[in-house]
Amino acid sequence: MAKIGFIYSTVDGHTLEICQRLKTVVEEGGFETAILELTPDSAIDLTDFDQIVVGASIRYGKHRPEVVRFINDNIEQLESKHGAFFSVNAVARKPEKKEPHTNPYVKKFLKTITWQPAIIGIFGGRIHYAKYRFWDRTMIRFIMWMTKGPTNLDANVDFTDWDEVEAFGRALCELVNREN
Numbered sequence: 001m002a003k004i005g006f007i008y009s010t011v012d013g014h015t016l017e018i019c020q021r022l023k024t025v026v027e028e029g030g031f032e033t034a035i036l037e038l039t040p041d042s043a044i045d046l047t048d049f050d051q052i053v054v055g056a057s058i059r060y061g062k063h064r065p066e067v068v069r070f071i072n073d074n075i076e077q078l079e080s081k082h083g084a085f086f087s088v089n090a091v092a093r094k095p096e097k098k099e100p101h102t103n104p105y106v107k108k109f110l111k112t113i114t115w116q117p118a119i120i121g122i123f124g125g126r127i128h129y130a131k132y133r134f135w136d137r138t139m140i141r142f143i144m145w146m147t148k149g150p151t152n153l154d155a156n157v158d159f160t161d162w163d164e165v166e167a168f169g170r171a172l173c174e175l176v177n178r179e180n
C-alpha cells in the first residue's frame with residue numbers, strides 16, 4: 001500500500017489540523033499515512049514515503065526558515081516524487097488571494113525554491129486572539145484591522161474552507177495513483 005508523508009510546520013496547530021483532515025481523506029482513499037512535525041531540529045527521512053506533502057503556515061509574512069531548508073535538503077526526493085505543498089495564511093481568507101499566482105506569500109515562496117510541487121493548496125488560517133501572547137496579539141490585530149478582518153479580542157475565527165482541504169486530499173490520492 002502506498003504511503004503518504006505529511007510534513008508540517010506550525011506555530012499554533014492549525015496546519016496540523018489541516019494535515020489531520022487530509023490524513024482522513026487519503027486513508028479513505030486507501031493509503032497509509034504518517035504526520036511528522038518539521039522543527040529546526042527535526043531529522044525527517046523521506047525514503048519511507050511514496051508521496052510527500054509539505055504544509056506550512058505564515059507568520060509575519062513568511063514560512064519558517066526550516067521549511068525552505070527542508071525543501072532544499074531533500075530536493076532530489078521531492079522532485080522525483082513531484083509532491084504537494086500547502087500554505088496556511090490569513091490573507092487567503094480573501095478569494096482573490098488564494099491562488100499560487102495571487103497569494104503574495106506563495107508567489108514569493110515559489111520563487112525562492114526550485115521545487116515545483118505537482119499540487120499547491122492555499123488555505124485560510126485561524127485567528128484566535130486568546131491563544132496569542134501580548135505582542136503577537138497586538139501585531140496580528142493590527143494586521144487584521146488593516147485588512148478588514150476580525151479585531152474583537154474574543155474572536156476565534158476559522159477561515160479554512162474545509163471542502164477545499166478535502167478536494168486537495170482527493171487530488172493527492174489521484175496523484176499517488178497516477179505516479180505509482
Ligand SMILES: Cc1cc2nc3c(=O)[nH]c(=O)nc-3n(C[C@H](O)[C@H](O)[C@H](O)COP(=O)(O)O)c2cc1C
Pocket residue numbers: 009010011012013014015016056057058059060061062088089090091092124125126127132136137139140
Ligand atoms: C503573530 C501572527 C502573525 C501572523 N502573520 C501573518 C501574516 O503576515 N500574513 C497572514 O496572511 N497571516 C498571518 N498570520 C495568520 C496565520 O497564518 C494563521 O493564524 C494560521 O492559521 C496559523 O497557522 P498555524 O497555527 O499552523 O501556525 C499570523 C498569525 C499570527 C498569530
